[in-house]
Amino acid sequence: xxxxxxxxxxxxxxxxxxxxxxxYPGGAVLDIYHEMSNHNIKHILVRHEQGAAHAADGYARASxxxxxxxxxxxxxxxxxxxxxxxxxxxxxxxxxxTGQVPTHLxxxxxxxxxxxxxxxxxxxxxxxxxxxxxxLARVIREAFYLARSGRPGPVLVDLPKNVIQAVTNFVYPxxxxxxxxxxxxxxxxxxxxRAAQAIRKAKRPVxxxxxxxxxxxASEELRKLAEIxxxxxxxxxxxxxxxxxxxxxxxxxxxxxWMGMLGMHGTYCANMAVSNCDLLFAIGARFDDxxxxxxxxxAPNATIIHIDVDPTSISKNVIVDIxxxxxxxxxxxxxxxxxxxxxIHELKEKRRSWLEQIDEWKRAHPLTxxxxxxxxxxxxxxxxxxxxxxxxxVITTEVGQNQMWTAxxxxxxxxxxxxxxxxxxxxxxxxxxxxxxxxxxxxxxxxDIAGDGSIQMNIQELVTAVCNELPVKxxxxxxxxxxxxxxxxxxxxxxxxxxxxLSASPDFVKLAEAYGAVGLKAVTPEEVEPVIKRALExxxxxxxxxxxxxxxxxxxxxxxxxxxxxxxxx
Amino acid sequence: xSSNGPNENNQRHTIGVLVENQPGVLARVAGLFSGRGFNxxxxxxxxxNEPGMxxxxxxxxxxxxxxxxxxxxLNKLINVIKVIEFRNMEFVEREMALIKVKAExxxxxxxxxxxxxxxxxxxxxxxxxxxxxxxxxxxxxxxILELLNQxxxxxxxxxxxxxxxxxxxxxxxxxxxxxxxTREQETVDE
Ligand SMILES: Cc1ncc(C[n+]2csc(CCOP(=O)(O)OP(=O)(O)O)c2C)c(N)n1
Ligand SMILES: [Mg+2]
Numbered sequence: 085x086x087x088x089x090x091x092x093x094x095x096x097x098x099x100x101x102x103x104x105x106x107x108y109p110g111g112a113v114l115d116i117y118h119e120m121s122n123h124n125i126k127h128i129l130v131r132h133e134q135g136a137a138h139a140a141d142g143y144a145r146a147s148x149x150x151x152x153x154x155x156x157x158x159x160x161x162x163x164x165x166x167x168x169x170x171x172x173x174x175x176x177x178x179x180x181x182t183g184q185v186p187t188h189l190x191x192x193x194x195x196x197x198x199x200x201x202x203x204x205x206x207x208x209x210x211x212x213x214x215x216x217x218x219x220l221a222r223v224i225r226e227a228f229y230l231a232r233s234g235r236p237g238p239v240l241v242d243l244p245k246n247v248i249q250a251v252t253n254f255v256y257p258x259x260x261x262x263x264x265x266x267x268x269x270x271x272x273x274x275x276x277x278r279a280a281q282a283i284r285k286a287k288r289p290v291x292x293x294x295x296x297x298x299x300x301x302a303s304e305e306l307r308k309l310a311e312i313x314x315x316x317x318x319x320x321x322x323x324x325x326x327x328x329x330x331x332x333x334x335x336x337x338x339x340x341x342w343m344g345m346l347g348m349h350g351t352y353c354a355n356m357a358v359s360n361c362d363l364l365f366a367i368g369a370r371f372d373d374x375x376x377x378x379x380x381x382x383a384p385n386a387t388i389i390h391i392d393v394d395p396t397s398i399s400k401n402v403i404v405d406i407x408x409x410x411x412x413x414x415x416x417x418x419x420x421x422x423x424x425x426x427x428i429h430e431l432k433e434k435r436r437s438w439l440e441q442i443d444e445w446k447r448a449h450p451l452t453x454x455x456x457x458x459x460x461x462x463x464x465x466x467x468x469x470x471x472x473x474x475x476x477x478v479i480t481t482e483v484g485q486n487q488m489w490t491a492x493x494x495x496x497x498x499x500x501x502x503x504x505x506x507x508x509x510x511x512x513x514x515x516x517x518x519x520x521x522x523x524x525x526x527x528x529x530x531x532d533i534a535g536d537g538s539i540q541m542n543i544q545e546l547v548t549a550v551c552n553e554l555p556v557k558x559x560x561x562x563x564x565x566x567x568x569x570x571x572x573x574x575x576x577x578x579x580x581x582x583x584x585x586l587s588a589s590p591d592f593v594k595l596a597e598a599y600g601a602v603g604l605k606a607v608t609p610e611e612v613e614p615v616i617k618r619a620l621e622x623x624x625x626x627x628x629x630x631x632x633x634x635x636x637x638x639x640x641x642x643x644x645x646x647x648x649x650x651x652x653x654x
Numbered sequence: 655x656s657s658n659g660p661n662e663n664n665q666r667h668t669i670g671v672l673v674e675n676q677p678g679v680l681a682r683v684a685g686l687f688s689g690r691g692f693n694x695x696x697x698x699x700x701x702x703n704e705p706g707m708x709x710x711x712x713x714x715x716x717x718x719x720x721x722x723x724x725x726x727x728l729n730k731l732i733n734v735i736k737v738i739e740f741r742n743m744e745f746v747e748r749e750m751a752l753i754k755v756k757a758e759x760x761x762x763x764x765x766x767x768x769x770x771x772x773x774x775x776x777x778x779x780x781x782x783x784x785x786x787x788x789x790x791x792x793x794x795x796x797x798i799l800e801l802l803n804q805x806x807x808x809x810x811x812x813x814x815x816x817x818x819x820x821x822x823x824x825x826x827x828x829x830x831x832x833x834x835x836t837r838e839q840e841t842v843d844e
């Protein structure tokens with residue numbers, strides 16, 4: 085079958101199970117757009133290519149499928165870079181197709197030429213420049229395979245215009261043959277047995293789980309293991325939803341083993357537990373500096389077990405005692421079978437004093453805030469969003485205080501319900517990601533919990549949501565500041581609030597209306613609930629603006645570089 | 655614990671990297687070192703006897719922990735087929751240097767004697783200089799350089815090291831597992 089490059093592109097996408105592309109056209113990809121209507125594929129036209137990348141990323145995180153994005157050469161391609169880096173840091177499976185100038189012009193500084201494979205080399209799992217149409221099907225096949233297997237990540241495929249126009253015999257490769265790529269999925273059984281031995285001996289064990297649990301679909305196994313071994317659990321920001329925070333969605337009946345998030349803005353209990361444990365079981369987490377604080381003081385007396393599918397994550401920041409390279413789900417399944425065969429004797433007795441200690445820490449400093457005066461506290465808004473959405477929404481966030489308050493006060497019970505830029509901390513991520521999530525989960529309530537600064541970074545996507553009838557809700561916690569940066573200035577820079585006050589903000593209600601969305605605003609605490617209720621009843625894109633306490637801070641807080649048991653508390 | 659900065663335990667390590675001969679592969683390897691703050695002392699690259707495969711030999715410094723991380727990161731590159739760490743094994747390490755040395759009438763005999771002792775070669779002669787070709791391990795190259803220094807070294811080009819394990823093992827020929835994935839395996843893997 086003789087096909088053009090553009091036709092091959094769509095044939096391959098169909099075979100990869102792609103049903104939606106987030107994109108933006110331009111000269112270099114016109115042949116693909118020209119061909120598009122002949123194929124049964126949905127295209128969401130964003131208003132900025134960064135939005136396309138984040139939306140594809142949000143779609144991938146919400147669905148577990150590979151997100152796809154298509155943009156033109158030059159500026160179209162460079163506009164996706166922040167989105168690619170965001171996905172790379174958080175291991176999100178994504179394939180980004182960029183147009184490129186014709187092969188004979190490459191290197192000539194041609195119009196809208198940029199070396200996008202060079203630019204994205206350090207922030208993609210892999211990338212390709214396709215120079216011959218005969219390689220196209222193989223490259224696309226490999227790109228999708230790489231994006232979703234092993235430790236997932238973004239892959240970029242650069243498509244010169246003449247390659248897309250060229251004709252060749254189309255053969256879809258049935259197998260992928262990558263000599264240099266064979267991720268270790270099955271763990272080493274001996275290592276898992278060693279881990280089991282260490283767990284048997286432990287008196288004060290803690291599970292520290294990360295995003296790997298969600299990528300590998302291991303949350304059920306994680307819950308089971310924690311319960312049969314009665315080990316308290318904390319997760320990273322990326323791991324939220326990987327373990328059920330509560331016994332019943334929408335309530336505050338917390339799972340008895342749940343300690344909340346750890347790290348810089350983690351709970352007192354989680355940070356104390358990690359600092360005092362004698363066994364730390366890290367599952368699909370990578371000992372990021374926002375988690376560990378001062379590394380030398382992180383779990384100083386613990387034997388550390390670490391499961392990760394990516395060997396480079398193991399013993400990178402903290403030397404571990406029992407490394408296990410493998411898929412989290414597989415490894416946990418095997419571990420569970422070992423403990424089912426031979427349970428720990430007198431487990432209750434063994435755990436009593438440790439679990440009592442954990443409860444004491446929970447009681448000593450629960451997550452809280454002080455309601456004073458007639459001003460809306462941002463934490464109160466997040467609590468109300470949790471309550472009124474019955475804990476059943478897909479939540480995305482922007483970056484800053486809004487993100488941390490969401491992590492603390494919205495309680496996540498299921499994987500893929502919190503979608504946030506953890507590794508890169510990309511302001512402007514949450515809203516386009518919410519669009520992608522809503523496309524992936526049309527049945528779900530999707531809310532972007534935003535800051536007044538971040539939301540303006542990709543506000544143009546309002547029209548994308550409205551045009552595509554995506555009823556995404558945006559909850560802006562408007563504190564009039566780049567709040568998280570202001571908090572650092574308050575604590576570490578003598579309250580010199582240089583350039584963090586957003587003295588002029590748009591009228592968000594009018595802005596919503598200008599884009600054809602609905603705008604609502606709450607100024608007093610009593611107005612919060614009615615505004616949220618109205619928003620949830622409205623089957624449209626809605627902006628809720630909450631004018632909140634300007635100088636509220638996120639606590640607990642571990643100052644950067646300090647041990648995590650040295651927390652500033654409320 | 656982890657630091658990429660200088661460290662008293664810094665040691666030289668020679669690493670062999672078998673790579674697919676794809677465009678950009680050298681940039682990926684070099685970019686890995688610069689991006690993560692690893693050192694490269696020397697790097698050589700050329701095709702191997704197997705079509706489509708090249709071999710990079712690089713010399714880096716760092717403590718054990720850093721070198722482990724370097725090896726893992728190299729392995730993570732999709733185009734890297736195999737990483738060979740020359741440690742705890744017998745291996746041969748060679749480098750070639752071209753040395754242009756000032757050779758006045760009165761010093762020529764002495765230079766030729768040194769060349770002879772080192773089993774080096776004079777590959778170019780001009781009225782005032784020689785180009786000397788010398789091959790050997792690091793010790794040998796630095797020794798000859800030190801001796802020639804007194805005459806005045808005008809130019810120096812060193813290739814960087816190439817290294818190979820002693821004995822039978824053939825990296826990159828039949829003994830090497832090809833990483834093939836079928837659709838069935840892939841669905842299992844996910
Ligand atoms: C693209 C980008 N630029 C800058 C930063 C640095 N930064 C981190 S949080 C923050 C403030 C965010 O302000 P806002 O969105 O209003 O959120 P708040 O902290 O007030 O809730 C800034 C500027 C960033 N994370 N991302
Ligand atoms: Mg703000």
